[in-house]
Every structure is written in structure tokens, then in C-alpha cells.
Amino acid sequence: MVESSPVVADIDVDGNLEILFGDSGTPSDDVESDGPSYLYALRVIGGTPTLAWKYRVDDTLIQSTAAVVDLSGGQYPEIVFATTGTNEANKIIALDCTGAKLWEYPVNARPQTVAASDLDGDGITGEATAIYCGGTIR
Numbered sequence: 001m002v003e004s005s006p007v008v009a010d011i012d013v014d015g016n017l018e019i020l021f022g023d024s025g026t027p028s029d030d031v032e033s034d035g036p037s038y039l040y041a042l043r044v045i046g047g048t049p050t051l052a053w054k055y056r057v058d059d060t061l062i063q064s065t066a067a068v069v070d071l072s073g074g075q076y077p078e079i080v081f082a083t084t085g086t087n088e089a090n091k092i093i094a095l096d097c098t099g100a101k102l103w104e105y106p107v108n109a110r111p112q113t114v115a116a117s118d119l120d121g122d123g124i125t126g127e128a129t130a131i132y133c134g135g136t137i138r
Contacts, residue, residue, distance in 0.1 A: 001025075003061065004081075009068040011097040013076055017044045018052055022062025022081060037062045039081055041099060053099035060089035069116040078102060082111035 004022040011018045019042040025035040036056045042049040064082035071078045076097040083091045090110055094102040 005065040024061040060085040084110040
């Protein structure tokens with residue numbers, strides 16, 4: 001079941017857009033998933049989407065819209081999204097443009113979306129924040 005809004009960006013800087021969205025497996029209730037969830041990247045060439053990659057997370061939901069940002073100052077942007085479920089499943093995860101995990105950060109609340117910005121004006125987005133219904137996780 002798709003629960004996140006899609007985001008459209010050129011994540012591999014090849015001039016073609018990708019569509020990123022998360023699903024929540026088969027939810028058994030509003031907290032846990034009966035199976036794996038995936039963040040999908042669809043590559044759109046000539047108006048036709050094809051699967052570029054998918055990133056699997058187990059026993060958790062992907063309800064957040066992914067943020068596509070330059071966290072490292074490199075050639076390609078990173079993809080940052082949040083997972084939610086039981087306390088162990090609540091994380092912010094960063095992937096590279098090929099869908100490989102760069103890092104994950106556990107949080108103590110149920111994040112719903114992520115936002116990122118360049119707060120110090122150095123041209124690199126160095127801060128990512130997860131938003132949940134009761135406030136902000138930093």
C-alpha cells in the first residue's frame with residue numbers, strides 16, 4: 001500500500017527524472033507491517049517509467065515523502081526518508097542515488113516526513129529533520 005507522496009527528481013544527474021515513493025507492505029494495523037516495505041525509484045525515459053531500484057526495510061512502514069538533497073557536497077544528491085513502526089523501527093535513513101544505504105539514525109518517536117536544509121549557507125545541506133505529529137525530531 002502506497003502511503004507516501006511521490007517526489008520527482010533527477011537523482012543520478014543524467015538528465016532523466018526519477019519518481020521516488022514508499023510503500024508500507026501489507027499493514028496489519030497502523031503501527032506495524034506484515035511484510036517488508038520498499039522505497040522505490042522509477043526511472044522515466046521518454047515518458048515511460050521503469051524500475052531503477054528498490055530499497056527494502058523490514059517490519060516497518062514508509063509513510064514519509066523522501067527528500068532529495070545534497071548532504072555531502074558530492075556530485076549526486078542523497079535520498080533521505082523516515083520509517084515508522086515500533087520504537088526499534090523508527091529511523092531516518094539516507095541512501096545514495098543507486099539505492100545503497102549510507103546511514104540510518106534511530107529516533108524515539110514515529111516520524112511522518114523529513115525536511116532538510118542548508119542552515120549555515122555553505123551550499124551543502126547538512127541538516128535533516130524528521131517531523132512527527134507531536135513535534136520535531138532533530
